[in-house]
Amino acid sequence: MASNPAYETVIGLEVHAQLLTQSKLFCGDSIAYGAAPNTHVSPVTLAHPGTLPKMNKKAVELAIRMGLACHCEIERHNYFARKNYFYPDLPKGYQVSQHTTPICKGGHITIRTEAGGERAVRLNRIHLEEDAGKSLHDVLDTDSCIDLNRAGTPLIEIVTEPDLRSAEEVSAYLTELRKLVRYLGVCDGNMEEGSLRCDVNISVRRQGDARLGTKVEIKNLNSIRNARRAVEAESRRLIELLENGQPVLQQTRSFDAATGTSFATREKEDADDYRYFADPDLTPFALEESFIDSIRASLPELQEQRVQRYMNQWNLPDYDARVITDDKSLADFYEEMVNAGALPKPAANWMLGPVKSWLNENDKEISDFPLSPAALAAVLKMVDTGALSFSAASTRLFTHLLQHPADDAAVAAQQLNLIQQSDADTLAPLIDEVLARYADKVTEYKKGKKGVLALFVGEVMKRSKGKADPRVTNELLLERLKS
């Protein structure tokens, strides 16, 4: 999109991330995705009369972990407030949230810009709250269906300052944020399943204006691509309005991914009064210094630290280290391969080559990859010892194993007749045959035309039907030609 250089787009993001706890924020119900509707619903989730919340300490720990990784200030005195409103998928008639005391304040997330530089996007806050259930309007003709499995799932809301200026930056920020939550083990980052959801606040103003334009909020963007498209489309729409002298209305809008346009869902004039007050069912909680310290001490390694480690410990080039660590699961897979005995650089080549190609072609994540790191490491080890050529390994054996993941690599290589001949007794007759056939070339070689060696190697390979180990063949030929 060619943006109008006379205008500046100002964007702030609110991202909801479902925390990777076992159970809900205030009761023991499971938060596993994909269960049959209304099966993770205790009396507490259903808001039956007399039920009370009990805080999940793990959720607090994960929120602090995220805050520390984002360089936030951690609030020592916390309480939960009730946000009161009626909605069928909100069983209590109020959402329990941290209204005035977010557990993490300030902080920033560093993004890499397209130009290759780095920029810090400032955070306003990260706070804890509970998710609502789901209203489904397309299951039955006349009635809406409610699924309360999700109700009460712990969330953190990560709110930026209005620091972003383009769709590209929005995309870079979301990519970085998703990577961060995955590295931290705070959220699975799965936007399709709704565990990471994004609201965009966007306004435009003339370049140089100090005052922000009227803000529009686009709710519930479920992929980085759609967030990017929504920002592009909305920025264009708002600039057009201003160019045509029309007013921008403060609205909440929804993005239709099918048409690539947004539509208003409500005007701000009928904004609710949420009547926030401290939830009397939950006692305020103070965070001990030692608790925060222990979380700080156990922060997992993040991408940048891994890049450095791969470069220092395993001599990987910066590019390899960065591409592998862009996806934590991919990096974990890679490390397991190395730990299973694969050499670091060849293992990196495999990750960036055959493995990534397969993932891209099949549109899969590494978690869907059929082979275990150990199985793939076994293939690499056969290449390393010369039992297998790289091409036989990466084309024929790899393809076979992807289809038969349970097969043993060595056995399969035997069956496919891919094992290289490195045995002098087997290769000697072939070498004799070639040297006899090309006696004239032997004479040329001995006169100093060393380049013909490749011809001899190639001929031996041909006669072995590709199974001769080129390295061993080379050595044997050199030996024979000396005499």
Add this chain to the structure above:
Amino acid sequence: MFSFSSIDQYHSSLQDGTATCLQAVEHYLQRINAQMHLNAFVDIYADEARTRAAALDLQRQSGRPMEVLHGVVIGIKDVIAYNGHKLTAASRILEGFHSIYSATAVERLLEAGAIIIGSLNCDEFAMGSTNENSAYGKVLNALDETRIPGGSSGGSAVAVQAGLCMVSLGSDTGGSVRQPADLCGIIGLKPTYGRISRYGLIAYASSFDQIGIFGSTIADVALTLQVMAGADDFDSTVSTRPVPDYTHGLKEKQDKPLRIAYFPEALDHPSLDPEISQAIHNLLKNLQAEGHQVSPVSFSLLDHIVPAYYVLTTAEASSNLSRYDGVRYGYRTSKEGLDINELYETTRSEAFGTEVKRRIMLGTFVLSAGYYDAYYTRAQKVRKLLFDQTQLIFKEFDHIFLPTTPSTAFRIGEKTTDPIAMYLADIYTVMANLVGIPAISLPLFRHSNGMPFGLQVMSNRFEELSLLRISDLLIDRQLKP
């Protein structure tokens, strides 16, 4: 012929074979049936109670030791959850609702061998002082059936007063146990906020609510408290302090003089019946003559506590009652073709009673933008001040004496038209809930109009043992010629 005077006596007769649990249950079922017009019970678990009593008898006769509340026949207010049983808060909005879990208090009673005989009538969602605001109709005071029994736990008070069970549970948010106990002439205890788990108690105002106990002896009340009190994984506001052995503690001899404070502003308040004022003044005078320390303490906040109480409790109630929306359970309007907001409005308008609607609206108002600071924030400040002042008093004194109510039980229908006058009658009871301290109403007096009235005693937080001891002493003293 079965007769009951205390749990201790009942257990003796079970042990010497002169009574059985089944006889006790039959006795109460018969009495309940004979007194149906009092309207104390909402639901009676007759067959279930008989089965359980027979099982308990069998266990005991086979030599198994008795649990502490073995065979004790208990009624519970219709705001306390009991798995598989109707739970409606005396409201149409919960019409047909059955709880799918039990309150922690109920589970502990059952584990201790109690027999729950039925659920008891009350004001809708525990909002009221007369038990006239019930979907099941009013409850009658058994001492004079033209009078109210008090509220909101009116059914629970009358059940003990009329001998329809041994002990009953109520809930006390601003006096809903102590006030009906006073008007019915029995003992009513509201423990410290957080002493008994609220899990399974339908919330009216979460930071005020506490399950309370009605009984005819201090020892019975102490034993029931003992069973229910203590930490609970399902309530984060309940205290984890160890529970003292109240029963044993009651038997220990106390020789130290009592240190009692009273508020002249309260005892000489224009709204207080002069006979009640006189009776308490006389008692104080006698106690002083007997060597106890009795001192007047100035209490300037008296006229602020009822407004602060109603602002804070209605605010919490407006939010707590949001879940009754006709979506998941309970009543839903039968009108068709409504959008979601109309469904909420119609359902809630049709099924909530007048007093509940009044409090929801009041609470919504005091929390709304523009009024929040003037009402909610200020009321919280009053609560804090009151807490601090009370703590100062308890530095020098062990107990505060107050009336429980400004008058004896009035006639049914007498005050229903004036909600403000009704709210102001809570002047003596709301303090304990605002501060979270334990308080008890003791049936010490009788008015010239023939009706009973009580004395309210308050102690510091978690000082139930001290409160029960002085209660025992005051009742004993009253019984002596």
